[in-house]
Amino acid sequence: MKILVAGATGMTGRHVVNQLLQNGHQVRAIVRTPDKLDSEILSHRNLTVIKAAILDLTDEELQAHVMDCDAIVSCLGHVLSFKGMFGAPRNLCAEATRRLCNAIQIRPQSPPTKFILMNTVGVKNPHLNEPRTIVERLVLSLLHYTIPPQRDNELAAAYLIDEIGSINPQIEWSIVRPDSLINADISQYETAQSPSTGLFSGRPTARANVARFMVSLIEDEPVWHQWKFKMPVIMNAAA
Numbered sequence: 001m002k003i004l005v006a007g008a009t010g011m012t013g014r015h016v017v018n019q020l021l022q023n024g025h026q027v028r029a030i031v032r033t034p035d036k037l038d039s040e041i042l043s044h045r046n047l048t049v050i051k052a053a054i055l056d057l058t059d060e061e062l063q064a065h066v067m068d069c070d071a072i073v074s075c076l077g078h079v080l081s082f083k084g085m086f087g088a089p090r091n092l093c094a095e096a097t098r099r100l101c102n103a104i105q106i107r108p109q110s111p112p113t114k115f116i117l118m119n120t121v122g123v124k125n126p127h128l129n130e131p132r133t134i135v136e137r138l139v140l141s142l143l144h145y146t147i148p149p150q151r152d153n154e155l156a157a158a159y160l161i162d163e164i165g166s167i168n169p170q171i172e173w174s175i176v177r178p179d180s181l182i183n184a185d186i187s188q189y190e191t192a193q194s195p196s197t198g199l200f201s202g203r204p205t206a207r208a209n210v211a212r213f214m215v216s217l218i219e220d221e222p223v224w225h226q227w228k229f230k231m232p233v234i235m236n237a238a239a
């Protein structure tokens with residue numbers, strides 16, 4: 001398959017690119033700094049690198065890049081610095097999601113493209129009555145008003161849920177919600193409709209597992225069927 005990865009130089013995006021290439025797919029990566037990718041990845045014959053900040057691309061350029069893609073994965077996230085969190089572009093994830101989806105929808109009729117958005121367990125599924133304690137609600141509303149990336153993640157998810165919806169002929173989506181991310185090898189993981197252990201349970205999610213789950217959404221139709229138009233929560237399996 002042909003898959004476009006946004007945020008490919010990120011700590012999760014790199015795993016996604018690596019695993020997709022290992023599985024024989026053709027990968028198109030939009031990255032600001034290609035040198036952040038390992039040299040053997042960078043020189044892989046199935047990888048095409050587009051050197052750009054995604055929001056700097058014109059609509060026409062984005063359309064050309066998504067033209068023949070079977071799936072798009074967004075692992076974008078704000079750099080954890082004052083400028084990355086509070087500077088422009090404040091709506092990086094939401095704006096990239098919106099523009100990539102627009103680009104898909106301008107293409108001639110083709111089978112639906114899978115759009116997989118990396119999000120966070122801190123964003124609620126509006127269609128489920130996800131229980132939150134008073135403390136969790138307080139912390140999340142504090143984050144909503146003070147930390148722009150939280151609001152960005154909320155807007156990106158809301159765009160897919162409300163604007164793209166579940167009867168769009170050109171786009172099917174899944175919003176993957178990891179718990180606190182860690183760097184660790186692939187291991188057993190669990191997926192669920194909603195956080196089952198509370199938001200601040202301390203159950204981590206290996207970035208490599210997030211990538212593996214995203215790749216399985218692309219490759220494995222029963223997995224896609226289970227999670228399309230949903231917001232799966234992913235956590236490492238309990239020890």
Ligand SMILES: NC(=O)c1ccc[n+]([C@@H]2O[C@H](COP(=O)([O-])OP(=O)(O)OC[C@H]3O[C@@H](n4cnc5c(N)ncnc54)[C@H](OP(=O)(O)O)[C@@H]3O)[C@@H](O)[C@H]2O)c1
Nearest residue numbers: 007008009010011012032053054076077119120178180181
């Ligand atoms: N940290 C956690 O515990 C946690 C938990 C759950 C969910 N999440 C969510 O998971 C997502 C990804 O996490 P991660 O740790 O893999 O992220 P990461 O390592 O920080 O990667 C972020 C990616 O976004 C790109 N990016 C940042 N600012 C950009 C800009 N202005 N224009 C274009 N590209 C830009 C980065 O490119 P460069 O390499 O060029 O900077 C990088 O490829 C985030 O949305 C985050 O909110 C995080």
